[in-house]
Each structure stands twice: as C-alpha cells, then as structure tokens.
Amino acid sequence: MDAKHRIDIATPLLDWYDRHRRDLPWRTAAGETPDPYRVWLSEVMLQQTTVATVRPRFTEWTRRWPTFADLAAADEADVMAAWAGLGYYARARNLLAAARTIAAAHGGQLPDTEAALRALPGFGDYTAAAVAAIAFGRRAVVVDANVERVVARLFAIDAPLPGARKAIRAATDTITPDDRAGDFAQAMMDLGAGICSPRRPRCLLCPLNHACLAQATGAPEAFPVKKLKAERPHRHGTIFWLQHGEAVLLVRRPEKGLLGGMRALPTGAWSEEPPGLADAPVAAEWRMLDERVEHGFTHFTIDLSIAVARVESLLNDGEWWPIVRLHEAGLPTLFAKAADVVRRRA
Template identity: 60%
Template sequence: MGSITGSGVAAQLLAHYDGTARTLPWRAPPGANATDPYRVWLSEIMLQQTTVAAVIPYFQAFTTRWPTVDDLAGAEDGDVMAAWAGLGYYARARNLIACARVVSRDLGGIFPDTEEGLRALPGVGAYTAAAIAAIAFGRRAVVVDANVERVVSRLFAIATPLPAARPEIRAATDRITPDARSGDFAQAMMDLGSSLCSARNPICLPCPLRPDCSAAATGDAASFPVKAAKAAKPLRNGSAWWIERAGSLWLVRRPGKGMLGGMRALPGSDWSVERERELPFAGEWRWAGAPVRHVFSHFALDLHVARVVVAGDPPEFLGDEGQWWPINRLAEAGLPTLFARAVEVVEGE
C-alpha cells in the first residue's frame, strides 16, 4: 500500500479512460465537465442500486418529457411515479419530485455547486452529492459507489470485511483522487469496476492499474472486497385482489410513505410474516395457483392473487379511494413490478 502514489494511479486511469470511456446519455466526453447539472443529478438518482442498462431508457424518457428541473418540478406526482414504474426503490422517485421542487422554487432552478449545498437537497446523500459536485461542476470530491469500492479494495488489498471497511476504502480513495479532472476520475473508476474489475471474474491482465494492484499480485483479486456473511431475509405473505367490473380493474394509490409509496397498485392486505389469505368481501373469488415472489431490500414477499368479477353496483368496500382502469390499458397505469407481475399471473390463467 505504501508504494501506491495517487498521481500515478490517476494518470494511468485517466489515460485509459480517455480511450475507453462509455458513451452514456448523461455523460460529457473525457476532459469536458458536464454542462447540465440536472441531467447529472437525475442520472445519479436513477443509478442508485440500479444498472446502467436499466436506467438508460428511463433517463431518456424523463429528459424527453421533462427536459429541465423546472419542468419536472411542475409535473403531477402521479405522472412522475407512473413514469418511474419498474425502476424500483420508489422512495427515490418521491425524493426526486421533492428535490426538483426545492431547486425550482427556492433556488431559481439552479443546483448548488458544492457538496455541502447539494447534501441539503431531498434525497441527496454523501455519495450523490460528491458525484454531482465532481461530474457536473468539476469540484474535487471523493466519489465512492459499489464499483469504486470494489476497485479500491482490490488496489489496496483491504482485508477488513464490508461494511466495516468503508471508512478505510474512502480514505484510500481520497488518497488517489486528483485535484484536476475529479469527475472524469470518478467516472473512470466506475467504468473500470463495471468492466475489467467486475465482481466475479476480474480481468486483470489489461487493467491499467494492474502494476499497482495489491489484490492482483495475490492472484486472487476476486476475493476482494471481503464481505461479511449475509443474514437470510425473512419471508412475508400478503394478498392482492383483482376486482374486475365491465372490462375495468379497480386500482388504488398506495400511501405516500412506505413500500411502493405513491404508486398505483391492486388493493390488498397488509404484508406480514404469517397470514391466512384474505378476501375483502363475499363473491366468486378464484385464487391464482402460485404466489408472486418478490424480493425487497429487507424481506421477501409471497403475494397471493385472487380474482373476482362483479356486476351491477360496485361493493361498498371500494369506497372512493381508487379508480376503475380499463384492463386493455393496464400497460399505461404505471404499476410497479410486483403488481405488474400479479397482473401477468391473472391474465396468464
């Protein structure tokens, strides 16, 4: 570790990046800072815990529909949540709306250009603030995402298991982050971690950092970063109800806070560890043969789906807290993945 110099690592990596940088819709060419902080911010929020391949079509759709932060700030909450459907981690979408409105209303549509100012915005944590400051504004900032974490833990052969190793990894990243081209350096580290320095099968021979990499010298780079054993996720159960009437389906809006908050969904029960399958009112219900298994960050869910067709007046149970949505237009409802799969289960029978 003592032989590694920050200037040497940065020079090697930036030279590699100049010839291999990925072309992405939110990224400026090597050597040129991004000119639109809105696009950098939007991409960084979308990229949290989500792959580049999954984000690209959503980013393009958002920036076409809402090309500026002021446009996004003026959008209806339901429209933004529907456009986000399928991207997951829906608290990000709620924070996206809140942040856009703060920037538009309180800051004149101009994003802060410092980490401190950016961190004051809704949904912008330490990593995201550093990434925006470096990539959009050319500030020197220490940017550590999962890819950077992997590269740095290998470069310095950090043996402390994650997550306890994170302060050590950040300090090592700070050591090699250059004053100039900090944004390019951060993106070069991300590119390296998503390509040559991949999680399972790192390709060390052509890596520009191989001469300095302590993990490569051991011949077992894939053993870094060291990870603590994961606890098994608990399994919860719940019911979802397909209530059909005259070619339309009853959809509700989930509460603004909590899992899938603010999204359209099938009505249903709470999700608990052990629960008998529930029905909301009497009728000729039919249960789907197998539940929909969905894994959230902290638990797995088996969602049991039941279908009923009602005639005449809708059941009093429904109240006024939902809407009838044409079944032949369900693709436009913006259902999150869990409920989109529940729809597939019913339609596939």
C-alpha cells in the same frame, strides 16, 4: 500508498478512460460542459439499478421532463408512474421534491458544492459528491459499489464490509486528483463495471495492475471481503384483482412505507402466514388462482396469492383502470407480475 502512488493511479487511469470511456446518454463528449440536471438524474436512477435498465428509462424521462423546471411542474402521480419498475420509490419522491426546491429556492440552478447539495431532498453523501465532481468539476471523494470494489483491491483492504467502508473512503481520498475529479470518478466506475468485475477481474487489461495489492496476492476476486448475509425473512400476502366490466380496481398505497404513493392492486397485510382473503377490498365471490407471485425486496422476500372476482357496481374508493391500458398505470413490478398472471389466465 504514498503521494507517488497518487500520480501512478490517476494518470494511467485517466489515460485509459480517455480511450475507453463508455458512451452513456447522460455523459457529454470530452471537453463539453456537463448538464447538472442529467448528471443528477442519472446518479439517482443508477443507485442499485443497472445501466442496461436505466439507459432507456433515462432517455424517456428526459424527453418528458428535460429540465429542473419541467420536473418541478410535473404531477406527482405521473412521476411515480414513470418511475415504476426502477424500485426504491422514495428516490422518485425525492427527485420531485428536490426539483421543486431547486426551482423555488435556487433559481432553477443546481448548487455546485457538496455542502449545498446535501441540503437538498434525497442528496446523501454519495450523490452530493458525485454531482459536485461530475457536473461541476469539484474535487470530491466519490465511492459507489464499483469504486468500492476497485479501491478495496488496490489497497488489499481485508476488513469485511460494511465495516471497511470508512477505510475504503479514506483510501479513495488519497488517490483522487485535484484536476479532472469528475472524470476520475467516472473512470473508476467504468473500470469497476468493465474490468475489475466482482468474480472474474480482467487484471491483464487493467491500467492499474502495476499498483494493485490484491492482484499481487493472486486472488483479487477475494476483495472486498463481504460479511455473510443473514437470511431474509419470508412473508405471505394476497393480491386482489377486482374487475368491473373491462376495468380493474387500483388503489393508491399510503405515502409512508414500502412502495409509498404508488398505484397498486389492493392487498392485505403481509405476514408470516398466508392471510387468505383477509382484508379483501369488498365482499365478493373471490376465486384463488393456483399460480402465485414471488418477489424479493431488500429486507425480505414475499410469496403472494392472487384472488380474482367481478362486481356489478363501482366502488367509491380507488380508481377503476381500463385493463387494456394497465401498462400506463405505472404499477410497481410486484403488482405488474400479478396483473400479467391474471391476464394470461383470462
């Protein structure tokens, strides 16, 4: 597309956005100044998580920690517990680290350029560009999954992902306007979420159908072209429910690694074969339940057996958590599923 198409894209898209923009708790009304803290938080929460899931969690989070200073002063365990269920827990640790850096080194104010933002914990190219554009009006090339799909279709980019991402970003650069770059980025996201959907794009309602090369092919849903995914490895493990009275043993997972720093039920190694009672937290009369928990991570799936036992004396390691308040522990989804199984069977 040449320079003329840059106008053809930005102008109708922004006109459409002004009429149809989504009402989201982290967005300000037209003409109001965005809150950088809320923009940053929403962008981190929305990474690989749906708007429907994020909306109530964002509201609760900002009620509890409404500013950078509030978050910087928060206890890490509380932050990790508040993040439970949103996945990719390194994001929560980076949120806290970035808030503390902003409070200590930037006077409590978020830097307003991509370069300065990228120096903060957890700010990759996408987050830095999105925050610079949306919070500060800087011209930045913002490409999330929705934008990626819209641009791949606009330009009919037929190279398969992920190799096509360089071409998609370059194409996005050619249509990003100097003015209203933040609104343009959000308009592209809204278009991808509501009109240019993965399987059944509603091309007749699209404000850009006049310029969409994929739509002209008659098969816009074929773009972007995706490389066939390799089957994810499958692993096995055992979750241990150790009860003393009306409390259950929780442990803190190692800081490094999957679900790092989170409270969890004890579990041994996750391996190719079921490990049975290997690495049980204590010698006890363990009973294996006939119901298991299955869960999918980005790079593998896992099938976990559940072993339950009671002890008469407390262990020194871990936390004994009241079962009636287990929902307050902030267990990752995998362990929350197992807890639900045990309580249902009690």
